[in-house]
Amino acid sequence: MELLQYLAFPTQMSVDIVPIRDMPFAAVTVCNANPYRKDRMNVAVEAYADEMHINLNESTPESLAFPMLVSMFNRNKSDEFEKLGFQLSDMLLTCSYNGINCASKFVHSLSAVYGNCFTFNWNISTNKVYTLADLGSTLILREGLSMTFYIPNHLSFPWMFFEDGLILFLHDNNELPYLAKNSIRLRPGLAHTITYRKSQTFFLPKPYTNCTTVVGDNLRHIYEVIYDPYLAHQVAYSEALCYELCEQAYIFSRCFCILPIPFLMRHVFSLDDNGLHFTNTCMPNTTEEECALTARQKIAENASLMAIWCSRCAPQCKHTQFSIDVSALLAPTAHQKASLKKILLENNLNLSLPNDFATNYDAYMDANYLRVTVTCASPYVTINKQKAKLTFVDTFSAIGGQTGLWIGLSTLSLMEFCELIYRLIMKQITLCRYRRNTHTEVQVISSTASTTENLPNQSQ
Structure with missing residues (x-):
């Protein structure tokens, strides 16, 4: 019975809330919400129209853009595909993780929906995976990842499918970001704060599950x-x-x-x-x-x-979930605009700024500035773990115990049976002796009685 139960591979789930002080910080993927640059797309669309003998006077760049991108991908021109989109250097102003400069710690990926995307804290050999315990040498008010962007809306390709802003997605450090369904949409003109809590679920592989x-x-x-x-x-x-x-x-x-x-x-x-x-x-x-x-x-x-x-x-054997809270305040403040003005006007970051940027600095900053801070709300991780109800050792221990009990009961029953046979034999022996003794006594009494009766006859 125990062996059959073991071969059914029953399982149970355990739930633990564990503090992990050196827990890896979540991977953070960001993309421009409008993926393609207008200046580069217009040049590419014109070249595509000439190649396909299409009259641009009869078609709009927007109507030709999607067929051009598909044709480019089918011809295995991914490099050109990437050049049409926004690069990280086109929009990132500052990046800091716990006071550590992280502007160069992003990994590029290509999204079918959002074009060029960039992931911080991706688990690769060339980049360090930052943990909650990694701290810089400067004092910070809030731990976590802080990024400042200038979203160049004047360069966004005029497409009805996209809005202006930033797409952000939190995921595990080796997990593919599923941007099309699970992303957060961030609006310029605000300072966003994203706090997360982490939970993980682990399932047993075969033979317990098919994960x-x-x-x-x-x-x-x-x-x-x-x-x-x-x-x-x-x-x-x-x-x-x-x-x-x-x-x-x-x-x-x-x-x-x-x-x-x-x-x-x-x-x-x-x-x-x-x-x-x-x-x-x-x-x-x-x-x-x-x-x-x-x-x-x-x-x-x-x-x-x-x-x-x-x-x-x-199914996957491991699932990592991040429960997220998002809040925002108006930004940039007057002081933030003043602190960035010299850097942006001198364009030390080589951003593609409009010609009238210096004249309309405040208006452009109000419309395109975006700040986001991602922080872990708690080092405690909720871990749901599937475990086997019966292990190999437990099963055979139970079998051994039952076998021992069966052997003990069997031995006891055999001894009782032998005792019963012994008692029956002794009873039969006793009965035989009793009958034999009784028969002898009867014979003696009969003989004595016969002798007594013969005595008078002899005297006569």
């Missing part, structure tokens, strides 16, 4: 598009990304192209074999895109179809 930490080749190829190839091997497994990939694989099987959102990718798998197939992104406003959107809707509403195509998407 995994293994990153397959299909996911690895996506990571190589988003990050530099040498960084792709350090990204953790993502179940959400796996489901996006299997949906795209189904779309490719129906339409021979895939959608560009939420992730850019160049390879998909097939159910017919275990290999990966090269694919292009569907061109916007064509029958390709129409086919892809129809296929996406079909797999999204068909659970059995999703189960077939996404059967390889196992």
